[in-house]
Amino acid sequence: MDWTDIIINIDSKDAELASAVAQMVVNRGIYLEDYSDFDTEIQKFGPIEIIDADLLAKDREHAKLHIYFSPEENPAEGLAFLRERFDAEGIAYSIDEASVGEDDWANNWKKYFKPMPVGEKLVIVPSWEKDSLDDDLKDRAQLIIDPGMAFGSGQHETTRLCMELIEKYVTPKADVLDVGTGSGILAIAALLLGARKVTGVDIDALSVKVAAENAELNGVGDRFTSVLGDLAKDIDGKFNLITANIVADIVIQLTRSASTLLADDGIYIVSGIIEERLSDVLAALDELGLHVIEEKRDRGWCALACRF
Numbered sequence: 001m002d003w004t005d006i007i008i009n010i011d012s013k014d015a016e017l018a019s020a021v022a023q024m025v026v027n028r029g030i031y032l033e034d035y036s037d038f039d040t041e042i043q044k045f046g047p048i049e050i051i052d053a054d055l056l057a058k059d060r061e062h063a064k065l066h067i068y069f070s071p072e073e074n075p076a077e078g079l080a081f082l083r084e085r086f087d088a089e090g091i092a093y094s095i096d097e098a099s100v101g102e103d104d105w106a107n108n109w110k111k112y113f114k115p116m117p118v119g120e121k122l123v124i125v126p127s128w129e130k131d132s133l134d135d136d137l138k139d140r141a142q143l144i145i146d147p148g149m150a151f152g153s154g155q156h157e158t159t160r161l162c163m164e165l166i167e168k169y170v171t172p173k174a175d176v177l178d179v180g181t182g183s184g185i186l187a188i189a190a191l192l193l194g195a196r197k198v199t200g201v202d203i204d205a206l207s208v209k210v211a212a213e214n215a216e217l218n219g220v221g222d223r224f225t226s227v228l229g230d231l232a233k234d235i236d237g238k239f240n241l242i243t244a245n246i247v248a249d250i251v252i253q254l255t256r257s258a259s260t261l262l263a264d265d266g267i268y269i270v271s272g273i274i275e276e277r278l279s280d281v282l283a284a285l286d287e288l289g290l291h292v293i294e295e296k297r298d299r300g301w302c303a304l305a306c307r308f
Contacts, residue, residue: 004073004100006097009062009064009095011092030067033063036060089248089249118164123142124143125143126146143218144218165269165294166241175195176198176241176242177242179246180245181200181202182245183207183211195223197224244270244272255268255288259308266307267306271303274301
C-alpha cells in the first residue's frame with residue numbers, strides 16, 4: 001500500500017534542528033535530504049569528474065525533510081504537531097505532499113542501523129540484529145527497537161544524553177514519568193535500568209500505541225503504562241524521576257506542572273534543548289526552585305538533571 005510522503009522544505013542551516021524536532025515529536029519514519037556539506041564530502045572520493053552530474057546540481061542552500069504516514073493515519077494531525085514545534089523554534093518551512101510505496105523506504109535503510117551502545121549499561125539493538133551482537137556488547141542490557149515505522153531510535157544526541165542521565169539517576173524501584181514518550185525508548189531504558197514502573201504520556205495516539213508495543217517487545221510491558229494526554233496536565237501522583245526529551249519551549253511549559261509531580265529528592269531530566277535556548281530553560285527552572293545538578297552537551301544540544 002502507498003504511504004503519504006510529507007515533504008517539508010527548509011533552509012539547510014535549520015536541517016539538524018528540524019530533523020531533531022521531527023524525531024522527537026513524530027512517531028514515524030523520516031528521511032532528510034541535505035546536500036549542504038556535499039562539496040566538502042566529495043573531496044574524499046577523488047576527481048570531481050567521477051561524481052554524477054545530478055548530484056553536483058543538488059541545491060546546497062535548502063534541505064527536504066520527508067515524513068511518512070501509513071494509509072490508516074491522518075497526516076494533518078501529525079503536521080499540526082510539527083507546525084507548532086517548528087514555529088516555536090523559528091524554523092521557516094513550506095510543505096509538499098507525494099505518495100511512496102512502503103518498501104521504497106521502510107526496508108532499504110535497515111543496513112545503516114546497527115547496535116549502538118549508550119552509557120555504560122545499555123545497547124540499542126534493531127530486532128534484525130539481536131542475534132548477531134558483538135561479544136563486547138553482550139553483557140549490556142539490550143533495548144530492542146525498530147526505527148522503520150516508529151521513530152525514536154536513540155540515534156540523536158538529545159536521546160542519548162537523556163539516557164545517560166537516566167542511567168546515572170534512576171534507582172531501584174523508582175516510579176518514573178516519561179513526558180512526550182514517543183516510541184517509549186526512554187521509558188524502556190528506565191525499566192531495563194531498574195525502575196519499578198514507568199508511565200509514558202504523549203499527545204499522539206499512535207505514539208501511545210507504539211510505546212506500549214515496544215515495551216512488550218522488550219519484556220517490560222507489565223511495568224509500563226502509556227497514557228494519551230497533553231504533557232503532564234492529566235497525570236496524578238508522585239514520581240522519583242521525570243524525563244522529557246522535547247524542545248525548549250515545551251520544556252518551559254511542562255516544568256511548572258512537572259515540578260508538582262516530583263517526589264521528595266526526585267530528579268527531573270530534560271533534553272532536546274539547543275544551546276541558544278539554554279538560558280531560557282534555566283530561568284524557568286530557577287523560578288520554580290529547581291537546581292541543575294548535572295549538565296551534558298553534545299553538538300550544540302543540552303540535557304539537564306535537576307532537583308529541588
